[in-house]
Amino acid sequence: MEPRRILLAISGGIAAYKAPELVRTLRRAGHEVRCMLTPEAERFVSGLSLQAVSGESVRRDLFDAGEEGEIDHIGLADWAELVVVAPATANLLAKMAHGLADDLVTAVLLATRAPILVAPAMNVNMWSHPATQANLEILRARGISRIGPDAGELACGWEGLGRMSDPAVIAEAAANQLVPSSLAGPRVLVTAGGTAEPIDAVRSVTNRSSGKMGFAIAAEAAHRGAQVTLVAGITGLPTPHGVDRIDVSTALQMRDAVLASFDDSTIVVKAAAVADFRPVNTSDRKIKKEQMAEGESMTLELVQNPDILQEISAKKGERTVVGFAAESHEVVAAAQRKLARKGCDLIVANDISRTDAGFEVDENAVLFVWPNGEVEELPLLPKAGVAAQLFDRIEKLREGR
Ligand code: CTP
Secondary structure: OOOOEEEEEEOOOOOHHHHHHHHHHHHHHEEEEEEEOOOOOOHHOHHHHHHHHHOOOEEEEOHHHHHHHHHOOOHHHHHHHEEEEEOOOOOHHHHHHHHHOOOHHHHHHHOOOOOOEEOOOOOOHHHOOOHHHHHHHHHHHHEEEEOOEEEEEEOOOOEEEEEEOOOOHHHHHHHHHOOOOOOOOOOOEEOOOOEEEEEOOEEEEEEOOHHHHHHHHHHHHHOOOEEEEEEOOOOOOOOOOOOOEEEEEOHHHHHHHHHHHOOOEEEEEEEEEEOOEOOOOOOOOOOOOOOOOOOOOOOOOEEEOHHHHHHHHOOOOOOEEEEEEEEOOOHHHHHHHHHHHHHOOOOEEEOOOOOOOOOOEEEEOEEEEOOOOEEEEEEEOOOOOOOHHHHHHHHHHHHHO
16 A cells, blocks of 8 residues: 555543554554644653654644644644544544544644544443434544444453454554545535425425435545535535535526536536426515415426536536436436437436435445446445445546546
């Protein structure tokens, strides 16, 4: 594996004594390692030993002019390609979950855009406490990875879950996080979720898209080192780690946001379910039914929205543009026609008549439809798996150019 820059954050638990061993394991694998300590961590491990094993000065203080002069805390956050928090105490996990930044370690964790891996260590009852578990859930939803804790005899005398994983196991988990930065450089623009076209102050024309597929694509692109802009329609999903998000609600707003980011993008993936039509007239008040008799009909006049995918494909130049196709019948033929009409590089086609894949669920079964007529059918996969397969294809396509 190519050498990478790993920042090790050490918080104040007894397991901090294993930190020098972790530094040595990571360095043996060829990586550059820098360490930072919380004030409490210094009670369990000496900065001097960490400096000796890492070959770098150790950072502890947010406001120490001498330390900041060498590399400031934002510089440190930007330097890291991966941050490993080991041990991660219950207190540190709580601070991370709630965005506190009251010392060097928490400030860097808030400022970094690198992926984060936590290795928790604490008493078994602190681990199983609903507060800790809720914090872990927040961190998980934010895309932060975790290794351990293991079960066993704990330093506090209790038995159970709470032991920090062995340094060798943490180093292996870190290596898994450090996938080759194959997309470092390109800017990836992703659209996700449905749009909602207002009828009046409370009603809209929308669709059932959850945004999960597009969010998985944005997360995968960020994971591969790309700078990612995610234009999100109607969805309640949390922003994947390291992704810039722009929220929109209508198709016209989505078009504006896409066009604003398009020039700087090298890869565009349009996973959004854009509403094809919007009401011609929109009332900013609620339309009342008082004047109408029961059973009386009402006509809603709709006008077609601009096709964003078609518009950007026409001027894509060297960019790679991927579209999606939601089809209920004759999936391949319909996707092939869509590909030809819109002029993109690849269509990811969904059969929306399936109930186990596609809208709202966590898995998807897709077909990759290529301009040369080739069709690749993927098995049912988690949406993250579909996203990984998609970027493998996009990277190959760009290499071949
Ligand atoms: N799309 C778009 N702008 C629109 C409509 C769709 O950019 N106004 C994009 C979607 O983001 C998707 C692709 O076009 O990448 C195909 O969307 P889909 O809803 O499957 O097809 P439509 O173009 O809407 O065609 P139809 O409704 O006839 O299937």
